[in-house]
Amino acid sequence: xxxxxxxxxxxxxxxxxxxxxxxxxxxxxxxxxxxxxxxxxxxxxxxxxxxxxxxxxxxxxxxxxxxxxxxxxxxxxxxxxxxxxxxxxxxxxxxxxxxxxxxxxxxxxxxxxxxxxxxxxxxxxxxxxxxxxxxxxxxxxxxxxxxxxxxxxxxxxxxxxxxxxxxxxxxxxxxxxxxxxxxxxxxxxxxxxxxxxxxxxxxxxxxxxxxxxxxxxxxxxxxxxxxxxxxxxxxxxxxxxxxxxxxxxxxxxxxxxxxxxxxxxxxxxxxxxxxxxxxxxxxxxxxxxxxxxxxxxxxxxxxxxxxxxxxxxxxxxxxxxxxxxxxxxxxxxxxxxxxxxxxxxxxxxxxxxxxxxxxxxxxxxxxxxxxxxxxxxxxxxxxxxxxxxxxxxxxxxxxxxxxxxxxxxxxxxxxxxxxxxxxxxxxxxxxxxxxxxxxxxxxxxxxxxxxxxxxxxxxxxxxxxxxxxxxxxxxxxxxxxxxxxxxx
Amino acid sequence: xxxxxxxxxxxxxxxxxxxxxxxxxxxxxxxxxxxxxxxxxxxxxxxxxxxxxxxxxxxxxxxxxxxxxxxxxxxxxxxxxxxxxxxxxxxxxxxxxxxxxxxxxxxxxxxxxxxxxxxxxxxxxxxxxxxxxxxxxxxxxxxxxxxxxxxxxxxxxxxxxxxxxxxxxxxxxxxxxxxxxxxxxxxxxxxxx
Numbered sequence: 001x002x003x004x005x006x007x008x009x010x011x012x013x014x015x016x017x018x019x020x021x022x023x024x025x026x027x028x029x030x031x032x033x034x035x036x037x038x039x040x041x042x043x044x045x046x047x048x049x050x051x052x053x054x055x056x057x058x059x060x061x062x063x064x065x066x067x068x069x070x071x072x073x074x075x076x077x078x079x080x081x082x083x084x085x086x087x088x089x090x091x092x093x094x095x096x097x098x099x100x101x102x103x104x105x106x107x108x109x110x111x112x113x114x115x116x117x118x119x120x121x122x123x124x125x126x127x128x129x130x131x132x133x134x135x136x137x138x139x140x141x142x143x144x145x146x147x148x149x150x151x152x153x154x155x156x157x158x159x160x161x162x163x164x165x166x167x168x169x170x171x172x173x174x175x176x177x178x179x180x181x182x183x184x185x186x187x188x189x190x191x192x193x194x195x196x197x198x199x200x201x202x203x204x205x206x207x208x209x210x211x212x213x214x215x216x217x218x219x220x221x222x223x224x225x226x227x228x229x230x231x232x233x234x235x236x237x238x239x240x241x242x243x244x245x246x247x248x249x250x251x252x253x254x255x256x257x258x259x260x261x262x263x264x265x266x267x268x269x270x271x272x273x274x275x276x277x278x279x280x281x282x283x284x285x286x287x288x289x290x291x292x293x294x295x296x297x298x299x300x301x302x303x304x305x306x307x308x309x310x311x312x313x314x315x316x317x318x319x320x321x322x323x324x325x326x327x328x329x330x331x332x333x334x335x336x337x338x339x340x341x342x343x344x345x346x347x348x349x350x351x352x353x354x355x356x357x358x359x360x361x362x363x364x365x366x367x368x369x370x371x372x373x374x375x376x377x378x379x380x381x382x383x384x385x386x387x388x389x390x391x392x393x394x395x396x397x398x399x400x401x402x403x404x405x406x407x408x409x410x411x412x413x414x415x416x417x418x419x420x421x422x423x424x425x426x427x428x429x430x431x432x433x434x435x436x437x438x439x440x441x442x443x444x445x446x447x448x449x450x451x452x453x454x455x456x457x458x459x460x461x462x463x464x465x466x467x468x469x470x471x472x473x474x475x476x477x478x479x480x481x482x483x484x485x486x487x488x
Numbered sequence: 489x490x491x492x493x494x495x496x497x498x499x500x501x502x503x504x505x506x507x508x509x510x511x512x513x514x515x516x517x518x519x520x521x522x523x524x525x526x527x528x529x530x531x532x533x534x535x536x537x538x539x540x541x542x543x544x545x546x547x548x549x550x551x552x553x554x555x556x557x558x559x560x561x562x563x564x565x566x567x568x569x570x571x572x573x574x575x576x577x578x579x580x581x582x583x584x585x586x587x588x589x590x591x592x593x594x595x596x597x598x599x600x601x602x603x604x605x606x607x608x609x610x611x612x613x614x615x616x617x618x619x620x621x622x623x624x625x626x627x628x629x630x631x632x633x634x635x636x637x638x639x640x641x642x643x644x645x646x647x648x649x650x651x652x653x654x655x656x657x658x659x660x661x662x663x664x665x666x667x668x669x670x671x672x673x674x675x676x677x678x679x680x681x
Contacts, residue, residue: 016494023500146501153495226532226570226676230540230560231669234578234590234653237549238665272551324551330661 019149037062039121041075041085042131048073048085048105052123057130058085060121065091065098073123076100076115084115085123237272239332242298242320247337247351250303255345257287259303262318262337266298274322276300277331283314284341291320300337307345314341315352315476338475356477357395359469362445364389368486371461375452382447383437388455389467390447393436397474401436401446404429405455409463416455431470446471462488531566532640532676545651545670552589553657557600557609562647562674564640571638572647576672577626583668587622589656590670594618594630596637598650611650622653626671636677 032038041058051073052058060075068074068091075085086102100115244264253259267274276291279300287303300320304311316339322332338352363381364374382390393399405416406429414420415429434446446469467483534540545558564570574594578587597614618630631637640647653670 012491016491016498019498019501020494021497023498025500027497027500149501150499153499156495157492226530226566228532228534228538228540228562228674228676230534230542230672230674232542232558232653232672233546233548233667233669234550234586234655235546235548235667236582236586236655236659236663236665237551239551271549272554327552327657330551330664 037121038124039075041083041121041123043085043126048087051087051105052085052126053128055132056126056128057133058123058126060085060123062119063122064119065096065117066093068098068100068120068122074100074102075121075123076102076117085121237324239274239322239324239330240267241333242276242300242322242335247339249348249351250301251348253306253348256305256307257303258306258342258349259286259288259301260337260339260349260351262300262302262320263294263297264335266293266296268296273325275325275328277321277323279318279320282317284311284316304341306342306347306349311341312345313343315339316341316349317354338477340475352475353396353473354475354477355396356479357393357399357471357473359391359393359401359446359471359479359481361389361391361467361469361481361483363387363391364465364467364483364485366483366485368488371456371458371487374485374487375456378452383445386449386452387447388450388452390445391469393444393446393471395471395473395477399436399444399471399473401434401469401471402431403434403446403448403470404431404466404468406466406468407463409460416450418450419454434469456487530568530570530676531564532570532572532674533563533565534560534674536563545653547653547655550655552655552659552663553608555603555608555610555652555654557611557650557652559598559600559611559648559650560672562637562640562649562676564642564645564676567642569639569642569645570676571636572631572640572674572676573629573633573636574631574672574674575627576622576630576670577628578622578624578668578670579626580668582666583624586663586666586668587624589659589663590622590668591654591656592618592620592622592630592670593652593654595650595652597648600650609652611652614650617649622670626673630672633675 029038029040033040039060039062041060043052043054043056043058058073058075068088070088070090072088073085074088075083077083084102086104089101089103091101092099097116097118100117100120102115242262242264246263248261248263250257250259250261276298279289279291279302281289281302284304285308287305289302291298291300293299300318302316302318306312318337318339319334321334323330336354338354340350340352342348342350363378365377365381367377369377378387378389389403389405393401407414407416407420414422417430417432432448434448437445437447464484464486467485468480469483470478470480472478531538535542540560542558542560545556545560547554547556550556562572576592577583578590593611593616595611595614595616598611598616599613600609601612602608603610622628637647639645651672
């Protein structure tokens with residue numbers, strides 16, 4: 001037996017013994033993992049530094065939530081399924097589940113999300129840098145060497161078995177490299193068997209590492225997310241009505257063509273460009289009727305033949321509306337203008353206004369009173385003591401006010417027409433013009449004089465009264481107000 | 489001990505690593521919420537911002553047929569490679585009303601181009617990766633987590649996406665004055681695999 005042979009044997013003995021010890025330890029850890037809830041953790045980031053560094057291997061023990069205390073280092077899955085190992089800042093136990101606030105020692109703030117757990121892996125201790133070894137062993141290269149080891153062991157077992165079959169002598173002293181003692185005495189059949197097992201073993205040695213590579217776990221490492229929000233407004237345009245009530249006469253005009261120009265500012269970029277519908281009109285037959293852009297203004301031109309009697313002395317109402325160019329369905333609100341044509345072919349038209357008068361009640365008001373109290377109230381509220389009703393109105397032009405007064409007493413509806421009459425068929429009463437005082441402070445008072453005792457009768461006057469007042473200005477703009485009051 | 493017993497026991501080494509794939513014993517630990525990393529920092533920016541409220545893509549006075557576009561450049565300023573997904577939708581008062589009339593188109597590598605006479609920017613060129621009506625769910629996938637873009641290289645890697653929002657040419661007149669806000673969230677994930 002050569003010296004080399006004994007060296008090889010000694011090396012094999014050492015390798016086998018060390019391998020057996022490591023293998024037994026690994027089996028023990030695996031068993032502990034399975035039966036005692038012990039979990040090894042590889043730290044892939046330094047958020048727990050300096051207590052635990054990147055690459056350390058931690059050993060954690062699975063414990064119920066109730067045993068967790070502030071200061072423990074625990075490993076839990078977050079809502080994304082990512083395992084986070086941080087120190088407990090606070091633990092709030094409700095029933096058997098705890099709400100944990102965790103913070104990495106190296107982090108400035110606690111984790112954003114609280115963790116609700118019924119149990120967690122609590123770190124018992126950590127082994128510096130061992131995580132790198134475990135990760136390496138878990139990787140393709142580790143798997144390769146693992147397969148190599150399996151193949152080598154299988155080869156060893158097959159070899160020793162075939163030798164035992166061929167030689168009853170102590171196999172531990174036999175020379176595995178040459179089969180020196182038994183080889184020569186082997187029968188041809190046995191030698192073939194030995195060759196076969198050797199070939200199978202060699203094949204295993206070669207194929208197992210490759211199989212290990214193919215089946216090896218793909219190292220998908222968890223990661224944290226960094227969300228970046230981008231916001232952008234999407235606001236639909238509100239198409240504006242033609243803005244402005246600028247009405248100018250076309251001067252000088254002729255006895256065959258007169259008219260008005262209605263102007264408003266043109267839209268300015270970046271606002272969407274606008275187009276305008278063909279203007280509508282009333283009471284006349286126009287010669288021209290169109291909207292055009294003139295510099296920074298939109299100009300609606302409407303002309304008519306003043307010599308045509310049908311066009312004379314008419315209040316003309318013009319309307320128009322805008323829409324985004326190319327989008328005819330997106331119409332703006334309507335803008336209206338008014339003008340009055342002259343009474344002769346030689347008379348220029350007059351620009352008017354479209355604002356209706358404002359009208360208000362002073363007395364009576366909407367408060368319910370006895371008949372006597374109502375009369376007293378009206379007498380004090382209205383400056384003209386003999387009235388049955390009064391109020392105010394306001395307009396830029398001349399206004400006429402008329403009214404109807406209706407009452408329902410004991411289920412009978414009647415209208416006021418100098419006396420209470422039955423003319424209230426269908427509830428419509430005849431309107432009477434109210435009187436008006438001279439304008440004062442921009443406001444004018446309307447009133448109706450009649451005997452208070454006749455209108456609001458002391459006997460049989462209790463009921464529901466409806467006073468309707470209609471104000472019409474000289475441009476035929478109308479406002480109607482209705483007041484209902486109850487007398488007892 | 490016999491050779492065979494020790495040989496078999498040595499196979500025990502394989503037990504622990506073998507558990508990785510099947511038992512998920514080896515798990516990752518990541519630092520979060522503005523953490524100080526020793527292994528790396530994860531930092532995604534869009535057009536140099538950690539949160540970007542854009543007026544370029546916005547339409548303040550949109551009318552039917554309008555489009556707006558902007559190239560959003562995803563930048564990786566951290567020191568690890570990043571992959572990212574993208575979610576988005578419409579929020580705000582009239583999100584539900586406007587959503588059916590607003591279409592989002594995303595072209596990877598596209599450029600912003602003005603078309604026609606009006607202020608109507610569109611995305612041209614590149615590869616169209618998304619084209620659908622916006623929803624009122626801001627977590628609607630535009631780039632799914634399963635089909636993340638990237639990796640965007642660490643430190644200075646970029647990825648340019650051209651976003652185009654189109655307001656339907658047939659939007660009803662009742663949409664006038666409706667307001668909403670489109671929200672897109674780029675979710676960067678460290679690409680350590």
